[in-house]
Amino acid sequence: MARYRGPLDKLSRREGFNLYLKGERSYTEKTAIAKRNYAPGQHGKNNKKMTQYGIQLRSKQALKRIYGVLEKQFRKYFEEADRKAGKTDEALMQILESRLDTVVFQMGFAVNRRTARQMIRHGHFLINGKRVDIPSYRLRAGDIVEIKEGSRTIQQVKEGMELAEKLNKSPVWLDVNKDQFKGTFTRLPSLEDMDVPVNLQDIIELYSK
Structure with a gap:
């Protein structure tokens, strides 16, 4: 594309x-x-x-x-x-925020969405234990995003996690366990949750x- x-x-x-x-x-x-x-x-x-x-x-x-x-x-x-x-505006933002590339970025596993897309295409992420390499893949409530064990030491992950820590970024609709290199998409965000x-x-x- x-x-x-x-x-x-x-x-x-x-x-x-x-x-x-x-x-x-x-x-x-x-x-x-x-x-x-x-x-x-x-x-x-x-x-x-x-x-x-x-x-x-x-x-x-x-x-x-x-x-x-x-x-x-x-x-x-x-x-x-x-x-x-x-609300159409809220539904549109929920669609965008449930994309895998955005979730990977929001969880702090990449410094931006572009890097997240590259990492996903290279097969570095699992969804509920299964490899997914489609950046536009849409997550549902309860889905678990995990960095593959062999990918946890790559530079892009390190840089993403360091930036997320500096920014203290923690969207309320995500539950991230950085020690285990995984996070849960707990629910769709509301407009009030997002800074649009x-x-x-x-x-x-x-x-x-």
Whole structure:
């Protein structure tokens, strides 16, 4: 599947805020968004007022880039969320947060979602004791994510766990046992549990046109 392989800092600059895509560096003042807080390109410094459509589009693009999801898959997620009973915005975020690559990152086993995807594809993780190498695999309540015994000493795991400890990151819907290199996806998170950096209503309105 095609993926964006360009500079990650450029994506944050395009959206106008830190998307935290580069691991530990994203949490320092060395990021490009901290040094050049304007969009990339020769017209990046122009403060042109955006239309309502432009604002909605930027919200969608930012959320897609945070989770590393392409347009076709993101639209499918939205359509699935829209069919569910309850709030569409909450259902959409639950779908994104239940992806295996996001859970691996949130558990602190990778410094970012991109690294988590690479590790998953290389077969470093077990779900309920079985190898799963699909980053978009969706977890259900009670599923146990575990790093394979032979993969627990690789550098990516070490860096992920060190960063998670520094950030004191512990989402309430995950139960992580770092000593055993495993964690449980205890439940779907609610909107109140999550720190959503974009206006989800913008995305709903954009796709509802």
